[in-house]
Amino acid sequence: MRENDKILVDVKGLTKIYSLKRNIFSRSREFVTAVYDVNIRIKNGEIFGLVGESGSGKTTCGRILSRLEEPTGGQIFIKGVDIRLLKGQDLQGFRKNVQMIFQDPYESLNPRMTVADTVMEPLEVQRVGDYEEREYRVWKALKIVELYPPGDYLFRFPHELSGGQRQRVAVARALVVEPDFVIADEPVSMLDASIRAGILNLLLDLRTRLGLAYLFITHDLAVARYMCDRIGVIFKGKLVELGKTERLIGNPHHPYTKALLSAVPIPDPRAERERFRFEERELPEQTFDRSCVFLPRCAASGRICRKESPEMVEVEEDHYSACHLSTEM
Amino acid sequence: MSLLEIRNLTLHYKTTKGMVQAVDKVSFSLNRGESMGLVGESGCGKTSVAMGIMKILPTNAVIIGGEILFKGEDILLKDDEEIRRIRWKGISMVFQAAMNALNPVISVGDQIVEAIQAHGRVSEADAWEQVRELYSLVGLDPGRRKSYPHEYSGGMKQRAIIAMSLACSPDLIIADEPTTALDVIMQDQIIQEIVALQDRLDMAMVYISHDISVIAETCSKIGVMYAGKIVEYADADSLFYDTLHPYTKALLSSYPSIKGEIKRLNPIPGEPPNLLDPPVGCRFDPRCPEREEICNSHEPEYLEVKEGHFVACHFVKPA
Amino acid sequence: MQEYREKERDKEWLDYRKGREVKTGLGGRWGRWATTLRGHWDIFKRNRLGLFGLVLLIIFAAMALTSYIPPLIDTMYDPMTGVDPDILWTQGPTKAHWLGTDFIGRDILSQLLVGARIAFLVGITAAFMAVAIGTSVGLISGYLGKRVDMVLMRVADIVMVLPGLLLILILSAVIGKLSVWNLVIIIGLLRWASVARVIRSQTLSLRERPYVQAAIISGASKGRIIFRHIGPNVLPLSFLYMTFGVTTAILVEAALAFLGFGDPGTVSWGMMLQWVWKTGNMFRAPYWLLPPGICISLITLSFYLIGRALDEVINPRLRQR
Numbered sequence: 001m002r003e004n005d006k007i008l009v010d011v012k013g014l015t016k017i018y019s020l021k022r023n024i025f026s027r028s029r030e031f032v033t034a035v036y037d038v039n040i041r042i043k044n045g046e047i048f049g050l051v052g053e054s055g056s057g058k059t060t061c062g063r064i065l066s067r068l069e070e071p072t073g074g075q076i077f078i079k080g081v082d083i084r085l086l087k088g089q090d091l092q093g094f095r096k097n098v099q100m101i102f103q104d105p106y107e108s109l110n111p112r113m114t115v116a117d118t119v120m121e122p123l124e125v126q127r128v129g130d131y132e133e134r135e136y137r138v139w140k141a142l143k144i145v146e147l148y149p150p151g152d153y154l155f156r157f158p159h160e161l162s163g164g165q166r167q168r169v170a171v172a173r174a175l176v177v178e179p180d181f182v183i184a185d186e187p188v189s190m191l192d193a194s195i196r197a198g199i200l201n202l203l204l205d206l207r208t209r210l211g212l213a214y215l216f217i218t219h220d221l222a223v224a225r226y227m228c229d230r231i232g233v234i235f236k237g238k239l240v241e242l243g244k245t246e247r248l249i250g251n252p253h254h255p256y257t258k259a260l261l262s263a264v265p266i267p268d269p270r271a272e273r274e275r276f277r278f279e280e281r282e283l284p285e286q287t288f289d290r291s292c293v294f295l296p297r298c299a300a301s302g303r304i305c306r307k308e309s310p311e312m313v314e315v316e317e318d319h320y321s322a323c324h325l326s327t328e329m
Numbered sequence: 330m331s332l333l334e335i336r337n338l339t340l341h342y343k344t345t346k347g348m349v350q351a352v353d354k355v356s357f358s359l360n361r362g363e364s365m366g367l368v369g370e371s372g373c374g375k376t377s378v379a380m381g382i383m384k385i386l387p388t389n390a391v392i393i394g395g396e397i398l399f400k401g402e403d404i405l406l407k408d409d410e411e412i413r414r415i416r417w418k419g420i421s422m423v424f425q426a427a428m429n430a431l432n433p434v435i436s437v438g439d440q441i442v443e444a445i446q447a448h449g450r451v452s453e454a455d456a457w458e459q460v461r462e463l464y465s466l467v468g469l470d471p472g473r474r475k476s477y478p479h480e481y482s483g484g485m486k487q488r489a490i491i492a493m494s495l496a497c498s499p500d501l502i503i504a505d506e507p508t509t510a511l512d513v514i515m516q517d518q519i520i521q522e523i524v525a526l527q528d529r530l531d532m533a534m535v536y537i538s539h540d541i542s543v544i545a546e547t548c549s550k551i552g553v554m555y556a557g558k559i560v561e562y563a564d565a566d567s568l569f570y571d572t573l574h575p576y577t578k579a580l581l582s583s584y585p586s587i588k589g590e591i592k593r594l595n596p597i598p599g600e601p602p603n604l605l606d607p608p609v610g611c612r613f614d615p616r617c618p619e620r621e622e623i624c625n626s627h628e629p630e631y632l633e634v635k636e637g638h639f640v641a642c643h644f645v646k647p648a
Numbered sequence: 649m650q651e652y653r654e655k656e657r658d659k660e661w662l663d664y665r666k667g668r669e670v671k672t673g674l675g676g677r678w679g680r681w682a683t684t685l686r687g688h689w690d691i692f693k694r695n696r697l698g699l700f701g702l703v704l705l706i707i708f709a710a711m712a713l714t715s716y717i718p719p720l721i722d723t724m725y726d727p728m729t730g731v732d733p734d735i736l737w738t739q740g741p742t743k744a745h746w747l748g749t750d751f752i753g754r755d756i757l758s759q760l761l762v763g764a765r766i767a768f769l770v771g772i773t774a775a776f777m778a779v780a781i782g783t784s785v786g787l788i789s790g791y792l793g794k795r796v797d798m799v800l801m802r803v804a805d806i807v808m809v810l811p812g813l814l815l816i817l818i819l820s821a822v823i824g825k826l827s828v829w830n831l832v833i834i835i836g837l838l839r840w841a842s843v844a845r846v847i848r849s850q851t852l853s854l855r856e857r858p859y860v861q862a863a864i865i866s867g868a869s870k871g872r873i874i875f876r877h878i879g880p881n882v883l884p885l886s887f888l889y890m891t892f893g894v895t896t897a898i899l900v901e902a903a904l905a906f907l908g909f910g911d912p913g914t915v916s917w918g919m920m921l922q923w924v925w926k927t928g929n930m931f932r933a934p935y936w937l938l939p940p941g942i943c944i945s946l947i948t949l950s951f952y953l954i955g956r957a958l959d960e961v962i963n964p965r966l967r968q969r
Contacts, residue, residue: 053512066865095867108858112880118859122866139661151664162600173862192370192539197583198596219513226585226594249587263517264587267542269565271588345690 008181008213009042009065014074016060016237034060036237037074039312044180047207047214049228049245051221051260057237058217062183065215066100067091078181096126099174103186105166109158115142115169116154122177141172144209145202164195171202175210183215188223200227221264225249230318233257236293239312243319253321256294292324330401332533333382333501334358338395340377340386349604351377353557354395356631359550361500364527364534366548366565368541368580370601374557375537376425379503381405382535383422384412399501417448421494423487425506431478431486438474441493448497463492468522484515488522498530505537520547541580545569553577556602556612559631563638573640575619611643619644691961698957704950708764708943715761727759727915738927740935748935751927756920760939763917767947770832770901770916775893777836782843783879783886789844790851791874801848804841812838813903820909828911831904835897843889847882854878884961891955895948902944917944 016035035057042048052058063069065076067083076083078098086094099122102108109118119141123134142150145168158166167187174182184203188196204227206212218224224231225245232242233256241254252258292298292305304324312320340352352374359365367375380386382397384404397404399419404412424430432440441463442456451459457474464471467488478486487507494502504523508516524547527534536547544551545565552562553576561574572578582595599616602608608615614624623643631641635648692698718725724732732745735753742748747756789800816834820826826834854860860877868876904910905918906925917940924930924937 053514068861068864092867095865098865100862100865102858102862104858108862110859110863110877110881113876121863121868125863125867125869125872136658136661139664140658149660149664164600170862173866177866192601193541193580193583194370194597195600196596197585197594200585201594201596221513222585222587225587226591259514261587263514265517265520265540265542265546266588267545267569267581267584267586268588269545269569 006044007041008044008046008079009040009215010075010077011038011040011061011065012075012077014038014040014061014064014076015072016057016064016069017072033237035064035071038234038237038239040232040239040242042181042213042215045207045211045213046230047204047216047228049216049218049224049231050234051218051224051231052234053219056234058219058234059185060237061234062100062185062215062217066098066183067094068100092126095122096177097179098181098183099177099179100183100185101167101170101174101187104190105163105170106158106190108170109166111158114155114157115147115161118158118169119173119176122173126177128177137176138172141176142169144175144206145169145172146198147172162195163191164198167191167195167199168202171199171206175206178210179212181213181215183217185217186219187216189218189220196223203227221249221260233260238293239322240294241319241321241323242312243316243321247316247319251316253315253319254294254323255298255325257321259297292322294323331358332361332363332400333535334398335378335382336396336398338378338381338397339393340374340381340395341391341393342387343389343391344605347605348391350607351390351557351604352381353607354631355554355557355559356395357552357559357562359501359533359535361533362531363550364524364536364548365550365552366544367535367537367552367554368539368544369554370539372601372604373554374604375554376505378554379422379505379535379537382501382503383416383420385422417444417494417499418497419499420501420503421497421499422503422505423490423494423507425509431489433478436475436477437481437486437489438476441474441489441496444493445496459496460492463495466495466526467492468518482515483511484519487511487515487519491519491523491526495526495530499532501533501535502527503535503537506539508543509538509540516543523547541584542586553580556607557604558612558641559639560613560642561638561640563635567635567638571635571638573634573638573645574642575617576613579616579618611641688961692957695957695960697953698960701950701953701957704946705954708947708950709768711761711764712768715758715765718755718758718761725755725758727754727762728913730754730758738929738933738936740933747939748933750920750923750936751929756936756939759915759920760917760943762915763920763940763943764947766828766914766916767898767901767943770828770835771894771898771947771951774832774835774839774897774901775890777832778839778893778897779843779886779890781836782840782889783847783882785840785844786847787851787874787878787882790848791855791870791878797848800844804844807838807841808845810838813900816900816904817907817909820904825912826904826909828901828914828916831901831911832897835900839893839896843886843893846889847886850882850885851878854881884958888955888958891951891958894951895955898944898948898951917941 014035015037018032018034020030020032038061040048050058050061060069064071071084078094081094083094116138119138120134123129123137128134128137138154139150142153147153147165147168161169187203188199191199200223203214207214216224216227228245230243231245231248232239233248233254234240235256241248241252241257248257249261252261291307292310295305298305308324310322310324312322315321335358336356338352338355342349342351355374355378357365367378369375377386381392382404392405399415404415407415431437438457438460441460442453445451445456445459460474461471464474469485469488469492481489491507507523508519511519520543536544538544548565550562550564551568552559553568553574554560555576561568561577568577569581572581579595579597583597585594597616602612602615610626611617611624611629614620617624627643629641629643631639632647634640634645719730724730732749732753732755735749737753738749738751739745740748745755745757747760750756750759785800785804789797815838819834855878860873863873863877901910901916902918902921905916906921908922910916910919910922920940921937924933929936
């Protein structure tokens with residue numbers, strides 16, 4: 001096995017159920033399943049895309065992997081260690097390996113801290129080196145994210161930076177502790193097209209240069225296609241299709257993936273795209289024990305879909321889909 | 330005579346830091362039944378143009394010059410009462426966050442009825458009948474017309490808003506990022522709906538978006554705005570296949586696509602200029618890959634270089 | 649990563665270091681703060697009423713400072729013990745006593761000046777105490793949540809519904825006369841709860857901000873997050889509450905003194921009013937009654953106006969375009 005093929009992140013049966021009190025007085029609780037039985041493996045230096053609509057549970061997955069939230073069930077191994085069991089010093093060490101980039105560059109930087117303070121914070125918390133060493137690392141990190149020359153940016157406040165520059169600072173903060181794994185939660189969805197391309201290219205270059213692996217969370221399939229080696233499509237908390245980017249986009253198996261793909265607008269007035277039928281029906285209460293999650297919206301459901309929830313099945317090499325009908329075909 | 334004609338519209342915002350030159354000499358015209366897309370990054374002035382057409386500008390906006398002719402009459406010269414008569418009936422608008430503009434404690438149908446009755450003597454029963462028709466027109470179940478906004482999904486709310494904007498059968502509809510807050514699939518359906526309706530009802534439409542691929546799917550003519558100016562204007566096909574302005578070229582190559590081979594994206598270096606103090610000469614000059622000496626000092630003229638294809642660049646001249 | 653170990657050889661970095669040392673130590677941090685404050689001042693400045701409040705406040709501050717002067721000129725100007733040997737009864741303004749004298753011939757102007765000093769002392773220390781307690785409780789309660797939040801907020805609820813003035817009256821009846829400092833402590837202890845409530849709700853919203861979560865992901869401790877990330881962002885709000893708190897504290901002190909529960913060893917405006925009233929000069933000596941009354945109204949007004957203007961500074965939605 002080559003070094004590159006080593007599995008960095010191994011998520012097994014990840015489930016997150018929120019229980020909400022109806023009101024202060026009642027004892028009954030409402031359960032909302034945000035993520036159900038998600039299995040993902042990410043190799044060293046790989047970019048794995050998690051694609052889904054808002055409310056599909058993709059952000060919850062990212063938050064659990066960064067230990068911002070505790071999962072209800074399942075196991076998560078990062079570098080072979082089950083991160084659910086980490087405490088104290090070990091957790092602190094884990095924080096060094098896994099970092100996160102957030103969606104909104106206007107909210108992800110503390111408005112009262114300078115760029116230098118923000119980027120230096122992880123180093124201070126992790127007690128890396130002396131002040132001199134930290135300052136050098138911050139300076140270097142700013143250079144890596146192309147805020148050049150770094151000296152011009154160190155003592156600025158977030159409100160003095162543009163959206164793209166802020167997102168670069170956020171990337172620098174994630175990089176400065178030299179993580180192996182970065183969770184990027186919609187890192188470009190708030191940015192303008194011309195700025196967005198720059199951030200995407202930066203993230204790609206960092207992968208080649210530093211050997212980072214990413215969990216790239218996005219709702220935009222075109223961006224996912226540009227960035228990712230493999231893509232997992234998530235619908236209502238369940239992974240419905242997973243495969244190599246080109247295969248998944250060129251030859252989707254699950255009806256939801258097909259619908260998503262056919263809805264992406266194409267920047268070309270001459271392009272005609274076939275539109276995949278997609279029922280816009282009200283979704284009833286989620287029931288994971290019986291029917292297929294996609295059933296309420298599926299145009300081609302059969303009898304079996306009502307009775308059994310489909311398992312992820314390998315339809316091609318390294319390409320999985322959770323649909324009764326796509327495997328029969 | 331064109332339905333809407335904007336001539337040299339220049340609009341500034343007064344702020345504590347000075348005048349923001351948000352819109353600078355914007356001109357375009359639109360015929361009955363035509364659809365035009367205005368595309369540009371945030372802060373390029375596209376929404377200001379829309380608000381100018383509706384005359385719903387914030388109080389600190391100052392119109393420096395130009396005219397907005399709707400059916401030959403200048404909207405900017407009209408008083409509030411005249412404007413009110415034009416809104417909804419002549420021009421109506423679908424906002425970016427319109428779906429959040431529905432009043433949560435009044436049923437959606439009631440809100441549409443209210444809008445209908447505010448603009449003409451219509452009996453309550455007739456108004457409800459009209460709501461029923463509008464609902465089926467925009468693909469909503471008329472049986473749901475008495476539901477409250479929280480009972481609708483985001484896509485349904487946006488459809489209801491579109492129904493409301495169609496209530497007085499306007500000649501021109503302005504859609505300002507109507508699908509930005511929606512998911513891809515919902516966005517696609519709303520876009521299809523808008524395009525179909527615009528075609529069927531023979532309305533003119535100004536569609537504003539930051540996303541050039543959405544514009545490519547909805548509009549027959551496209552204006553590209555940068556830093557308060559229209560830099561290129563053409564029909565959709567020539568804009569994409571005969572791109573002339575360096576900014577448009579750069580914009581097109583900065584979008585990833587779901588089709589075709591994966592090419593490395595070309596980000597535009599730098600940031601859009603601060604409109605408090607825009608660059609002298611061409612406003613795109615500091616970021617332009619093709620810039621030369623002249624761009625720094627002289628503002629390029631906005632010229633028709635081919636039939637129906639306008640460009641503001643020193644290096645693109647009429648044949 | 650190899651990249652970080654080339655510090656000594658990285659020429660660009662060495663150049664930057666040199667440049668940094670030539671300039672100012674760690675560089676423009678203080679300069680930045682100054683610009684932020686400048687920006688705030690620019691907004692404050694546009695509020696006419698706020699400026700008026702500030703001018704009033706400066707006048708009162710000047711009064712408090714000049715209060716040290718009269719006793720130095722002549723011991724008869726001492727506000728508490730100084731007595732004009734020629735005057736035995738209250739008397740209107742004269743050349744020697746610009747605002748007149750009180751019932752035993754003490755100078756009203758010097759009393760008024762000292763009163764300003766006491767008002768500042770009571771108002772600012774009591775408000776500072778209330779805000780300091782309230783802010784810490786609100787931050788801890790809001791960030792830690794769960795049990796801690798439950799307990800702290802129930803305590804706050806209890807404190808909030810206590811009838812403050814009545815409690816002070818009972819306490820002073822039990823303990824005897826309260827000194828000004830006791831009063832300050834009691835006002836502080838009674839007033840923190842509403843501040844805590846507001847700060848807690850602000851904290852609840854701030855702790856969900858991505859920058860706080862980014863700090864958690866870097867491994868920052870709870871204390872660091874509370875005091876480094878959330879604290880500075882609620883401070884403007886605390887400061888606003890402080891200006892309002894000052895107003896209440898001054899009024900409470902004046903009211904207590906007037907009711908006769910004040911510190912007999914201190915000259916405050918409330919005390920002056922009590923003397924006017926007790927000696928039956930309420931309607932006979934306007935030169936004695938009006939100055940402290942007007943001063944109390946104006947100083948509370950000034951803090952209130954400043955508070956309103958600050959509200960506009962920290963709350964951009966209130967700003968006029």
